Amino acid sequence: MEIQSKIILGDCLEELIAIEENSIDLIVTSPPYADARKKTYGGIHPNEYVEWFLPIAEQLLRVLKSSGTFILNIKERVVNGERHTYVLELIMKMREQGWFWTEEFIWHKKNSYPGKWPNRFRDSWERLLQFNKNKKFKMYQEAVMVPMGSWADTRLKKLNERDKIRDESRVNSGFGKNISNWLGREMAYPTNVLHMATECGNKNHSAAFPEALPEWFIKLFTEEGDWVLDPFAGSGTTLRVAQRMRRNSIGIEINEKYYNLMSRQIQPSVLTLFDKGVTYETAKNE
């Protein structure tokens, strides 16, 4: 099977218009936040953000398959001491365009940026808005089941500490039966709260988008060979993950520096054996 990764240098809106309609299975993106990265992007003013994004959303609606999903990572800025409402307005306007606002996941950033202020605490979460074209859409819940692993480990570790005090008869107690329940069920479904650290270190892009994040949604909403789109590709995290997971991908990036960075890291085409048994590398999560 051939897996393609198309990287396009250009303006998001213009390049989207050239993409075929109903051709994309999953859109995962993290657009520039209002006013947040003036140096690398245009720096859209919060009051103009909705107006700026809506034409793009319209194109995304066009290129997405009817069974597809759009995941939008966004968070409102604090402006003049209060949260700005552009995200709220955007959701309502996108619904008028025809989008379904299916769900809102929370990304809990375990290592949020430090700082102390008189009237607020550290902001340690962001929105992951799920939009669809229909009530019905593709979803592979089993693909993101989490091993009981760490959770069970913690429980069992506590048990071991207690072991020192307790006598051996406990194996026949109700407690022991509970353990067997935990061990019998190896996997659990996740919730709509994702705990992931922002990636820091050797990224040359100011957006800290951990690989585990697109990976999770690619698993959940696509199969191998499906098409993934990131209209604000940035340093190419989504595309890199998609290629590793054997999904076709398209990335659009306006900044030439990031475009070149991606081009060096991502192969335009990769031949792989289509083999369900082979497992690809996965980013570690919690």
Add this chain to the structure above:
Amino acid sequence: MEIQSKIILGDCLEELIAIEENSIDLIVTSPPYADARKKTYGGIHPNEYVEWFLPIAEQLLRVLKSSGTFILNIKERVVNGERHTYVLELIMKMREQGWFWTEEFIWHKKNSYPGKWPNRFRDSWERLLQFNKNKKFKMYQEAVMVPMGSWADTRLKKLNERDKIRDESRVNSGFGKNISNWLGREMAYPTNVLHMATECGNKNHSAAFPEALPEWFIKLFTEEGDWVLDPFAGSGTTLRVAQRMRRNSIGIEINEKYYNLMSRQIQPSVLTLFDKGVTYETAKNE
């Protein structure tokens, strides 16, 4: 010092009108969710929710002191396969009334209700919207600092593991100095994500509002002797916590059953010594 707890049986809107303006320091409430609890409350339709709540919000704005805070616990229902937008609309309409939307805290419900659906996961978070009348308001951040406890433990555990290998000279190394930094600083400020389990114990009210939740906000936004209001008092969690923490409180409840329940559990007036040194019981959190 005398601490009062007024419990009022009646319709929220009507009773609010009787409360003096600029008299309340903190409002914490969890109003009936749209359509969610038809049997115990009126069961407001999602499409009418904003219209229903706005007159109440207007009265809350009136009775709140200019330095006060309003915490609204709310979450949108899923209607016809997508999240309804009444919460988003409510925020924008309340801003038009004069409210500042200062912040949105996330309540991560660690033990969320189990269940499996074909196109969504378990909902394990709710919004805690912070509204204020001004950019400046009272906030006692030190009151909610969390012990380094578990965090420091983790770090020190790692150190201890290394200790087994490392020689004793480390006490004079830079590393030793770091340890002393951690030990010297015993408390850390929290973030805007609250991890609390829903209370599943012996509550006779259908809304599972853990005591730790109002307690946290009462600590953060009030001092002893301040006035706390819960216009949808329900089983009286907020009032009970307020009284225990030596804050005056007013609770309004339309349902006679819950009103009677509260009346049995909460003293109308309690005399206490005003003594900063004495500590009250606190609900355990994480």
Add this chain to the structure above:
DNA sequence: GTTCCGCATGAATCGATAG
């Protein structure tokens, strides 16, 4: 070859300062 720090840095925010 391995372990172990040192250090840079990440979708931040506020308030002061300068223009």
Add this chain to the structure above:
DNA sequence: ACTATCGATTCATGCGGAA
């Protein structure tokens, strides 16, 4: 007065170089 820029401030993480 209003806007733009800059410095300081609750950390957690991963990489690189040193031992």
